[in-house]
Amino acid sequence: MRYHKAINISRPEADYIVHTGTRSLNELTVISHHEHWYDVRLLTEKEVHAFLADLMRTDLAMLEAGCITLQ
Numbered sequence: 001m002r003y004h005k006a007i008n009i010s011r012p013e014a015d016y017i018v019h020t021g022t023r024s025l026n027e028l029t030v031i032s033h034h035e036h037w038y039d040v041r042l043l044t045e046k047e048v049h050a051f052l053a054d055l056m057r058t059d060l061a062m063l064e065a066g067c068i069t070l071q
Helices: 011-020 045-065
Strands: 007-009 030-033 036-039
Touching (some): 011 036
8 A cells, every 4th residue: 555644543542533623634534444543634635535545455455365355
C-alpha cells in the first residue's frame, strides 16, 4: 500500500476523536477497517479516496490469495 498520512490509532482514540468533533480537512475524521482504526483528519478528500482504494485493493489481493474469506 502506498504511503498515506492516515495514522493508525486505537479504538479508544478513535472514539475520543469522533465524540469531540475535532476539525478535519475532509468530511471524515476516523475510518475503521478490519478492526484497525485510522485518523484521517489530515487527509484531503482526494487523499481519503486514494487511501480507501488502497485498502480495498489490499483486501482484494488477500481474498484472491486465499488469506481472507468473505463473511
